[in-house]
Amino acid sequence: MSLIISAIGQGLLWAVIGVGLYLTFRILDFPDMTVEGTFPMGAATAVTAIAHGISPIIATILAFLVGCVAGLVTGLLYTKAKIPVLLAGILVMTASYSIDLRIMGKPNQSLLGMPTLLSSKFFQSLPPYFDSVALGFIVIVIVTTILVYFLQTDLGQAFIATGDNENMAESLGINTDNMKIMGVSVSNGLIALGGALVAQNNGYSDVNMGIGIIVVALASIIIGEVIFGELTMVQRLIAVTIGSIIYRLVLLLVLQLGFNATDLNLISSILLAIFMGLPALESKFHLKHVLKRGLKND
Amino acid sequence: MTKPIFQLKNIVKTVNEGTPEQLNILDNINLDIYSGDFITILGSNGAGKSTLFNTIGGNLKPNSGQVIYNGKDITRMSVVRRTEFLSRVFQDPKLGTAPRMTVAENLLLAEKRGKKHSLIPRNLKSQMNKFKKITAKMNNNLDERLETATGNLSGGQRQTLSFLMATINRPGILLLDEHTAALDPKTSEQLMNITENTINKEKLTCLMITHHLDDAIKYGNRLIVLHQGKISYDISGEEKKHLTKEKLLTFFNDIQ
Ligand SMILES: Nc1ncnc2c1ncn2[C@@H]1O[C@H](COP(=O)(O)OP(=O)(O)O)[C@@H](O)[C@H]1O
Ligand SMILES: [Mg+2]
Numbered sequence: 182m183s184l185i186i187s188a189i190g191q192g193l194l195w196a197v198i199g200v201g202l203y204l205t206f207r208i209l210d211f212p213d214m215t216v217e218g219t220f221p222m223g224a225a226t227a228v229t230a231i232a233h234g235i236s237p238i239i240a241t242i243l244a245f246l247v248g249c250v251a252g253l254v255t256g257l258l259y260t261k262a263k264i265p266v267l268l269a270g271i272l273v274m275t276a277s278y279s280i281d282l283r284i285m286g287k288p289n290q291s292l293l294g295m296p297t298l299l300s301s302k303f304f305q306s307l308p309p310y311f312d313s314v315a316l317g318f319i320v321i322v323i324v325t326t327i328l329v330y331f332l333q334t335d336l337g338q339a340f341i342a343t344g345d346n347e348n349m350a351e352s353l354g355i356n357t358d359n360m361k362i363m364g365v366s367v368s369n370g371l372i373a374l375g376g377a378l379v380a381q382n383n384g385y386s387d388v389n390m391g392i393g394i395i396v397v398a399l400a401s402i403i404i405g406e407v408i409f410g411e412l413t414m415v416q417r418l419i420a421v422t423i424g425s426i427i428y429r430l431v432l433l434l435v436l437q438l439g440f441n442a443t444d445l446n447l448i449s450s451i452l453l454a455i456f457m458g459l460p461a462l463e464s465k466f467h468l469k470h471v472l473k474r475g476l477k478n479d
Numbered sequence: 480m481t482k483p484i485f486q487l488k489n490i491v492k493t494v495n496e497g498t499p500e501q502l503n504i505l506d507n508i509n510l511d512i513y514s515g516d517f518i519t520i521l522g523s524n525g526a527g528k529s530t531l532f533n534t535i536g537g538n539l540k541p542n543s544g545q546v547i548y549n550g551k552d553i554t555r556m557s558v559v560r561r562t563e564f565l566s567r568v569f570q571d572p573k574l575g576t577a578p579r580m581t582v583a584e585n586l587l588l589a590e591k592r593g594k595k596h597s598l599i600p601r602n603l604k605s606q607m608n609k610f611k612k613i614t615a616k617m618n619n620n621l622d623e624r625l626e627t628a629t630g631n632l633s634g635g636q637r638q639t640l641s642f643l644m645a646t647i648n649r650p651g652i653l654l655l656d657e658h659t660a661a662l663d664p665k666t667s668e669q670l671m672n673i674t675e676n677t678i679n680k681e682k683l684t685c686l687m688i689t690h691h692l693d694d695a696i697k698y699g700n701r702l703i704v705l706h707q708g709k710i711s712y713d714i715s716g717e718e719k720k721h722l723t724k725e726k727l728l729t730f731f732n733d734i735q
Binding site for chain 1: 536558559560562563566567569573574575576577578579580584587588589591592593594595596597598599600601644
């Protein structure tokens with residue numbers, strides 16, 4: 182039971198990363214690799230700030246802002262310097278590795294004996310593992326609420342339109358470059374926020390903790406979509422969180438089957454491939470089914 | 480004498496400059512457009528019609544010459560800034576609408592064409608009645624589909640929506656680039672009727688590229704033929720009214 186609670190907690194804490202990637206991957210409709218760099222950068226920022234005596238809340242906000250700046254750089258490289266977005270993201274991701282080492286001064290930093298968001302009285306009063314559930318839940322509710330509000334504003338609609346039909350957006354007077362920069366920036370802010378949360382939950386930060394993040398984030402998005410199908414924008418954001426929880430439960434199951442924690446990246450990729458391939462495979466099988474029936478009728 | 484609302488002065492657009500393939504795709508274009516002009520534009524493939532629109536819209540900067548709106552030089556003005564007074568409908572229905580957004584959401588965006596996008600709630604609900612009314616006039620069930628994602632509409636509905644979007648917030652100048660060419664003849668005619676009605680009722684200033692001689696003759700108060708980057712024919716008023724297809728064909732045979 183506690184394993185399941187723990188998985189749900191992980192799912193909620195990581196949901197903000199899926200939601201962050203949703204802004205670029207689904208709404209703006211391009212792959213942003215920066216996230217593999219901003220996740221550990223958020224972690225490094227928060228952990229280092231806390232180690233310097235800054236309050237965990239401020240440290241977490243700081244992580245969000247640092248992520249926004251990294252995303253801003255990617256956005257500028259993409260829109261102003263006209264570097265293809267995939268490469269722009271990889272450049273910032275690669276650079277961030279060095280920056281993380283600068284921030285922490287070493288490859289990893291423990292939070293042992295230091296305060297975190299989870300060490301407040303409220304979280305301490307909860308039963309084991311329920312603290313991360315509560316923290317993840319609070320953060321994802323706040324983030325989703327703000328995003329839902331934003332997407333229903335004039336600016337939010339212009340943002341959605343940019344990803345949906347750039348030509349049209351421009352011909353309606355929407356500054357599409359600004360929309361992309363804003364999207365990549367906020368997206369990476371959220372991913373860094375996720376990094377800060379995960380680091381505080383784990384009790385340490387490591388420069389290598391970003392590897393495979395994009396797969397994890399994509400998994401939450403795709404699982405939500407495969408399970409729920411056609412949804413409104415608001416429902417889709419919520420589906421990402423549910424997808425994130427389901428992803429953690431599936432991983433738990435896989436570990437129960439006897440795989441190692443070190444196999445997780447392999448398993449994550451396989452899971453994602455299955456979920457992404459599912460719609461195509463399904464329609465193929467459907468086709469076969471119909472063909473068979475057609476033959477029988479003859 | 481009234482002043483033109485829009486002017487092109489000595490516009491030259493050169494491609495492949497400094498190579499043997501150097502070509503003026505717009506070759507010293509001079510055009511005065513007056514408020515309320517509805518100009519139809521003819522020209523063979525590659526004549527420079529789309530290039531002309533892209534120069535007016537700001538997507539292309541001319542190598543030399545000036546673009547003037549209301550007496551103001553806008554040659555260097557960005558596409559986005561120009562949308563404050565300029566709107567366009569493209570040939571491809573897919574270009575003019577956002578497929579994953581609903582019809583109502585598209586209309587709402589179009590209503591804010593050229594205005595600042597801020598963090599105020601979009602207020603879609605209060606506009607639904609208005610959208611219902613204007614779409615109902617199109618007689619193609621668009622009013623029943625306000626909540627439908629635009630990508631699920633028929634080509635005709637989608638292009639009608641594009642046209643509504645271009646005119647919902649009255650443009651100072653409207654550019655139609657073969658906006659009915661991708662539609663079947665009946666739908667195309669419907670949209671042409673809607674186009675003419677709207678332009679007449681709102682007294683819009685409009686440039687319309689078309690491939691149909693009949694349409695070019697039937698609609699508008701002025702007709703221009705573009706040939707090898709030059710305006711080779713420009714008639715208006717009574718002369719335009721009495722233009723026949725035969726006369727136009729004779730002219731085309733002469734320039735070939
Ligand atoms: N970027 C470009 N480079 C080279 N040639 C171009 C470019 N854009 C357009 N052209 C050429 O300019 C001419 C005019 O094109 P266009 O304005 O699209 O014609 P139309 O719309 O009248 O068919 C064509 O011969 C086209 O091949
Ligand atoms: Mg053309």
